[in-house]
Amino acid sequence: MTDERFSSDTHRYLDGEPVDLITDDERALADRLNEAVASYARGLEVPGPEVDRAVMAVISSPARRRSFWRWFVASHVVMVRPALAAAAVIAIIAFSSLVSMRTFIGSESAREIATSGDSLRTVLVRFEVRAPGVQRVTLAGSFNGWDATAIGLTENRATGVWTVTVPLAPGEYQYLFVLDDDRWIPDPTAHAQVDDGFGQLNSVIAVGPRGVVRS
Amino acid sequence: MMRLVLLLIAIAALTPSAGYAQGVDVGEQLLARGASAAFADAVADLVATARGEGLPTDPIADKAFEGWAKRAFVAPERVLTVLAELATRLRAGRDATVTAGLDPPPGSVVAAAAEALGRGLTADQVRAVIEAAPAPEVAAVGLLTASALAAQGLETAAAVKAVEDAYRSGRPPEEVLELPSAVAGLLAQGLVPADVARHILEGGQILIPVTPARGPITDLPRPPKRPRRR
Numbered sequence: 073m074t075d076e077r078f079s080s081d082t083h084r085y086l087d088g089e090p091v092d093l094i095t096d097d098e099r100a101l102a103d104r105l106n107e108a109v110a111s112y113a114r115g116l117e118v119p120g121p122e123v124d125r126a127v128m129a130v131i132s133s134p135a136r137r138r139s140f141w142r143w144f145v146a147s148h149v150v151m152v153r154p155a156l157a158a159a160a161v162i163a164i165i166a167f168s169s170l171v172s173m174r175t176f177i178g179s180e181s182a183r184e185i186a187t188s189g190d191s192l193r194t195v196l197v198r199f200e201v202r203a204p205g206v207q208r209v210t211l212a213g214s215f216n217g218w219d220a221t222a223i224g225l226t227e228n229r230a231t232g233v234w235t236v237t238v239p240l241a242p243g244e245y246q247y248l249f250v251l252d253d254d255r256w257i258p259d260p261t262a263h264a265q266v267d268d269g270f271g272q273l274n275s276v277i278a279v280g281p282r283g284v285v286r287s
Numbered sequence: 288m289m290r291l292v293l294l295l296i297a298i299a300a301l302t303p304s305a306g307y308a309q310g311v312d313v314g315e316q317l318l319a320r321g322a323s324a325a326f327a328d329a330v331a332d333l334v335a336t337a338r339g340e341g342l343p344t345d346p347i348a349d350k351a352f353e354g355w356a357k358r359a360f361v362a363p364e365r366v367l368t369v370l371a372e373l374a375t376r377l378r379a380g381r382d383a384t385v386t387a388g389l390d391p392p393p394g395s396v397v398a399a400a401a402e403a404l405g406r407g408l409t410a411d412q413v414r415a416v417i418e419a420a421p422a423p424e425v426a427a428v429g430l431l432t433a434s435a436l437a438a439q440g441l442e443t444a445a446a447v448k449a450v451e452d453a454y455r456s457g458r459p460p461e462e463v464l465e466l467p468s469a470v471a472g473l474l475a476q477g478l479v480p481a482d483v484a485r486h487i488l489e490g491g492q493i494l495i496p497v498t499p500a501r502g503p504i505t506d507l508p509r510p511p512k513r514p515r516r517r
Contacts, residue, residue: 218356244431264438269369278435278467285468
């Protein structure tokens with residue numbers, strides 16, 4: 073913006089350039105303005121060196137000052153090696169399976185017998201059923217809270233026999249096979265079949281310290 | 288650092304709760320499995336009543352889970368009826384256990400006694416098994432074994448005597464759990480449960496095998512081999 077009361081030479085004079093064509097009145101006004109500006113500048117408080125040091129400290133170490141929450145919600149680029157990721161997934165699944173099995177084995181409802189304070193001793197029990205033509209076979213029983221989705225059997229396609237091996241603590245267990253999620257059938261090789269109270273039969277095995285002999 | 292945090296988050300997301308089967312309320316577990324609130328509340332009430340009477344509650348919870356798992360062909364009302372019957376049997380099992388001298392009765396023994404009563408053993412037979420056990424904490428083993436033998440078709444008197452004999456043989460108490468496997472082996476050889484029971488009641492033994500793969504050992508005469516069909 074240009075002030076109309078000053079000539080261009082007066083503006084040059086205010087900027088500190090040597091000029092001769094301004095009037096004495098203009099020169100006097102300009103000098104008063106310069107003096108007023110200088111007086112105002114002298115009244116300003118100049119920051120000391122400690123302010124510089126504080127600002128530089130913040131600039132030089134931004135990570136230390138950043139909060140965890142800001143880091144947590146911000147977007148990041150993560151480099152993953154597929155081999156290491158696969159190994160981590162396998163380890164996590166194995167760990168979670170172990171915790172899950174320990175949970176069920178530790179339940180008294182599974183009728184397991186803990187003797188001599190050795191409650192973690194288990195024996196491997198193999199379950200098998202011939203069921204050709206079905207898409208899915210699972211094992212549900214008192215050893216897994218009757219969860220019909222937790223223990224899946226693997227099929228030998230040549231024979232139609234589905235099998236799974238489960239670690240069990242010594243004790244007595246009731247169980248059934250579940251075919252295609254909706255057909256519950258007993259195990260013909262179990263030690264016995266008992267009334268489940270609901271009008272059907274449950275299979276029974278007694279797992280000894282050395283395992284199970286089936287008929 | 289970032290990778291470690293991501294790994295910990297993944298583990299936390301994938302690891303099932305260790306308290307899922309034990310510490311969590313049975314009603315909450317049923318709700319988590321998709322049961323209706325009315326059914327879960329009714330089961331929780333039964334469990335609370337049993338707990339108030341000092342009965343073991345795990346058998347009731349286990350039966351409730353079984354009933355819910357079989358919901359495709361078992362109505363919730365039927366499940367609740369069975370749970371009430373089980374609670375009654377647990378009371379009878381507790382009474383038999385106390386009468387046998389275990390007071391306060393261990394929950395595992397009460398549950399096993401109830402199971403044995405449900406398989407046809409009398410209260411006197413339950414007491415006999417408990418009294419034959421070398422220690423209170425292993426009485427449940429004998430009761431469950433006798434229950435399994437009865438379920439295999441042996442007379443309950445023979446089942447009880449087999450367990451008593453095994454206890455008195457001096458072998459580790461938990462090895463009585465091998466008896467059903469031994470009997471299964473004998474039945475697989477062609478014997479019938481009545482033969483095995485009579486042998487036991489006449490003083491014979493069902494010896495626990497050293498290794499299951501070698502089959503049961505007994506002084507029972509083996510049945511004659513059937514001629515092969517051609």
